[in-house]
Amino acid sequence: MAQFVAFIKGPMVWIAFGVFFAGLIIQGWRFFTMSRKKDLAYIPGTEKKKKKKKKKSKKAKAKPKKKKTIMERLQPLIAFADKRWDNLENSMFRIHPLVSVVTIIFHVFLFVIPIFLLAHNELFRSAFGFSLPSLSDQTTDMLTIIFLLCGGFFLYRRIFVRRVRAITTWWDFVMLAVTLTPFITGFMAFRQWGDYPTVMLAHIISGELMLILIPFTKLGHMIYFFLYRVLIGSEYSFGQGKRAW
């Protein structure tokens, strides 16, 4: 048993992180092999040709400079802000305000809590000699409570909201459990609820399991979201969308 615990707390941590990073890189690379750069030259004869540089005419037309008013200067900024507001009004925030806000909080805290946790940073420092700045324990405690409430919201949705229930399978519950367990056990460990060594072991195992599962299950949307929504061209893409499936 002691050997198992030592393995879990030692080499297995490195293995889990290794699988996590390697898995994300491999899955990200596979995206590029599965998708293709868009070829827009469907009209024959309109393939891109090298543009010949035009000689600039020496005679420069003298244009009288007009002083811009403040409103005229601000116009591009106003147009930009207007467009952003329009996008917001047409986005998920309008159709699903609660889900949008909860999911953003959930995902931000999913990263912020483990990365800026004092205990994790101390382990990191002992391993690598440096660490990131840490939030106070009281802060991360509060963030964890909010995070778990968000997780509870998703669980509620899975069970009680008809449209979500219609497409829910047992695997969705497993994935939610895999995501929440590290935080529940971490919370319990910090407050010394239950048998501390057992709770800590459960925390480490569940964290390692989550890291290993991320690249190979739907949890991988942490990287796929950015790849697909920015790089793939569609009505809903955030970026230019120069790639296609």
Added chain:
Amino acid sequence: MSTQVNREQIKGMLKAHKPRMKRYLSHCMHCSLCAESCFLYMKNDKDPRYMPSYKVLNSLGKLYRKGGRVDRAFLEDIKEIVWKNCVLCKRCYCPVGVDIPAMIAFARSICRSQGVHPDEEQSWL
């Protein structure tokens, strides 16, 4: 009309598109946020059976889960999902970026390969 389907042909088609299709199916978060983007869902009193994710998981999803070991009756069942309940207008929204129309179109091509398609009386397209 033969009641048999060519399972080897179906399996071949599923295998040829497996990397992308399985990727889409596994990335589906089962979040149901695609629902409102489908006008058929909105038009049919928000019936969950018209959600793009539902349509895909119960047509192509089932085909992959069964590994292509299906019969004609199964294809006739999904015929309604992929032809009547979807017009392939390609307006479905997915927060993750899954290509839902591609899956519906692929399910249609599998049905067509076995001679399962809307009849003249059924004006769905």
Added chain:
Amino acid sequence: MIVGERKPLEEIADLLKAYTKILNVGCGGCTSICLAGGQKEVAQLTRDLESHFGNQGANVRIHELTIERQCNADFFADLDGMVKSYDAIVSMACGAGVQFVADRYPDTPVFPALNTTFVGFDKDVGWYEENCRTCGDCVLGETGGICPVTRCAKSLFNGPCGGTRADGTCEVDKTIPCAWFEIHKRLKAQGRLDLIHKVRPAREWVNQTRRSVIQEPYKERYTK
């Protein structure tokens, strides 16, 4: 597919100004695909109109519905039950759909929200190019799949005009390739160059040429 563009908001609002209960009907067919008249665009137009009429202090109620297609009687069950509650319909379908709806409900004014522009293909997201003028006498089988009506600036049917530039572009518009030069390349690659010698008789070209209008008071602006 059929491509359309939404009319300017002022024009649509002007058409609807006399009505207080309006039904905004979208189409799940071509206009949905070309991002002009689908469910999302119906919602956008409703918001724009409500804002426009709201600013004028007019009390207007606008409801929305999108049906599979507005050019086929099979999809009107929902709409049939709703129409009598409204005093006007604004349709976001193509011209064919607008007319079908107008014919189906002759007692209710039906207004188009789109200008149906052309038959074309998807070049990229939100970008559509015309390549068919629905001339009704398709010669694509003999021109290697390149349409001389839409691709040639002069819509010539029997070879190039002789003004093809050295780089293969059109003498009328140097941003487009000479269609007959491309037809020649295509037929040659397919080993069907003999078709280029086929003489096609004159057609009835009424309404076939691409039209353009510059109103009299504005002519000076474009002739420097």
